[in-house]
Amino acid sequence: MSQYDPTASEGKWRKRWEKERAYNVDLTAAKNPYYSMVMFPYPSGDKLHVGHWYNFAPADSFSRFMRMQGNTVFTPMGFDAFGLPAENYAIKTGVHPDDSITANVETMITQLKRIGCMYDWEKMVNTSKPEYYRWTQWLFLQMFKNNLAYRKDANVNWCDSCKTVLANEQVWEGKCERCETDILLKPMTQWYWRVKDYAQKLLDGLDTLDWPEKTKTMQRNWIGRSEGMNFTFKVKDSDVEFEVYDSVPQTYRAQTFAVIAPEHPMLPQLVKGQKNEKEVLDFIERVKVKKATQKYNFAEDLEGVFTGRYVEFVTGDLPLWVASFAVMDYGSGIVNCSAHDERDFAFAKKYGIPLHVVMVPEDEKEAEKVRNLEYCFCKDPQGIMLEPEEFEGRRWGEARQDIINHLEQEGIGYPVVQYKLRDWSISRQRYWGAPIPIVYDPEGNAHAIPEKHLPWELPHDVEFRPTGTSPLAQSKELKERTEKIFGKGWTPEVDTMDTFVCSSFYQFRYLAENSEKEFVPKNVEKNWMPVDMYIGGPEHACMHLIYARFVTMALKDFGHVSHDEPFKRLVHQGLITNQGAKMSKSKGNVVSPDAFIEKYGSDVFRMYLMFMGPFTEGGDWSDTGIKGVDRFVQRIWRIFSEKLNKKVDQETEVTVKLHATIKKVTADIERLHFNTALSALMELLNILEKHDAVSHDVAGVFAKLLAPLAPHLAEELWELSGATGFVIDQKWPTYDEAQLITDTITIAVQINGKVRAEFTAPTDISQSDAIAQAKQDPNVQKYMEGKEIRKEIYVKGKLVSLVVG
């Protein structure tokens, strides 16, 4: 009895695929292009972990399926190679990031190849190589040229341990996401990209995408569109005016005070010369740091101080307070406050600021409580308006638009739309990233580096030890290069770009085949974009996946690409945990695939991951179940190598099961239900095992159905079945609906909803015959005895339901 030897077989087929360039795609000539991508990995020094396999292997199975369906499938692979880990490693060991990354990429490629994916390695990208990051810089220049890049002095999130600025997304509960050090504030000049300009477009585009609803909802919340009105507040005894945003302008009459964010740049000027100037300034300093460095808690951290200033509004002169809860990055940083907002209400109560009620509940008892300021009544569509008098008696929800129109007519305010989304800070005070292609003249003005000087290379002569300034500032070579090209006194920008910039456009660079001449060939881009299927983790829902969409939209507006959206269909794989916990080095619960691959081969391992449960749900790792998949593989091999026979009178049972399996496996892989596709194949095998011989045709179909899931074994089986060529080049099998029909069927009989009997009948039995036959069953008769039949239902081919009573 021959044993299947996965190690020998898998190596053999990988070599043959490579030799015959089975997975290399001619991008210009492709028919039915299907672009299938996974989120590219970071090349860490560690080996591939279960999470990588769980992402890449099922994604590959889907790609293989699409290929056999007649598509030219392009699945590239690359490396998101810039970023902190390599730099931190360099700081620790002195190994240059370029060296460690190059080595890591090499070992990672070897490991990735063992999965047996259809990657077209000729189109690989590595974001840390000059031939890639010249385009990262080119992208920056496009943004700069089109006024989507700007510089702004801002308090940035500063991690004193990593010595770097962090994006809002990288701050976790006031701590650095990486090292958990408390964030400090540091004023710095940063480059920003105007994502906010695209807020509406980013929002609208979501409706066109085949993405998980959950992810779309997360993006919608992240973008945070809100409709309301702006009012103008003039500061009393001053020329200063503020536009103040209000999302519930219905209750504008209730406004009795206003608050300003502690971070507001005008604040020092406003309080200058006030009696309590020092008190206010001290408060601002303290709260600013507190807000930036720890999670703000509405109830516990509610505090403020009176500025001594008043603002003029139609409701009178409102005292202006500095309040901890006011946010600088939303609206104008000034908030109008009323009795009809939970926070405002709590704040006013705490500091004894007068409140004025303009809306009450319908219930008179409750209304009385609200009038007496016993609790805050807000945002209830049924609330009854007391003011303004033109709207007295109307409902809060229903009167909204009328009040807005009224306010607009009266010139008190004007409608506006606000977004929570903030512009993207792309500057990083780090070494290991793409240098920002900007130089400064002796007066300090920013100039774009002309494209002919790209790639603007990352200098090599830097110390990695963080000093608080950007590492590039130490490079003599960079300084000299800048002066040589631009003139004496010119200085280079020393910040590098956020790695999310690198990963925002790689889908185009795969298509460019690393071309130096163009960002992406127009015809290829038009033919292949958008990406048909993008598979990766849900953790990127609000960063990478918004940035990539923004960049694509911007590039389309600049005329470089032809579509607004980069990823037509998105799927998130589930998470594989170990003993219920996320696998991590610190917990020491990381499962290494290596031992399993060694023992069972890559086909078994990837099938086991898929067999564990639904792809999008992940699951908890267990290493006992893999045996079952190994047995499946060995049984396939044994059955086909022992029972294969040219002359087989195929029995109906086999034919029916075969067609049913084709149908089920096809539907299941389409839905990414790999677990049930596999169980269908196991069922088919269980049937085949009962028969003495198996035809070459059946073996061939089995090989094809198996090809997406176990690519190596399928080739071996295809060869065994006597066929030539690669199984992956074959057409996906089709089933014949007529062959699914059996001679007899089993019909269940329900009495009052409970199954009491079943009988076999000809497939084409009529409704009346089925019901008649059901009634003849002795057990059924027992339940019908002395009772009247009230209703008879026949579900074709499945059951008879009788209602008696």
Next chain:
RNA sequence: GCCGCCGUGGUGGAAUGGUAGACACGGGGGACUUAAAAUCCCCUGCCCGCUUAAGGGCGUACUGGUUCAAAUCCAGUCGGCGGCACCA
């Protein structure tokens, strides 16, 4: 607090209105073997019944509802997971 998802045997899971537990893992029993591994066969939701059986009851987190029929749809409750949370 808000939004979303989920809850099924000892375990992973299957079934998206039509015979709950497919397919596996684990467990029990048997065959083969000097023995073990491997392999093969049978049993395996819980309970009642029985020499064997026929049959019956209960059962998809909980409580109700809709329906001839509910794991599936609706309402509420409890538990778990994920995201957001000062956005005026």
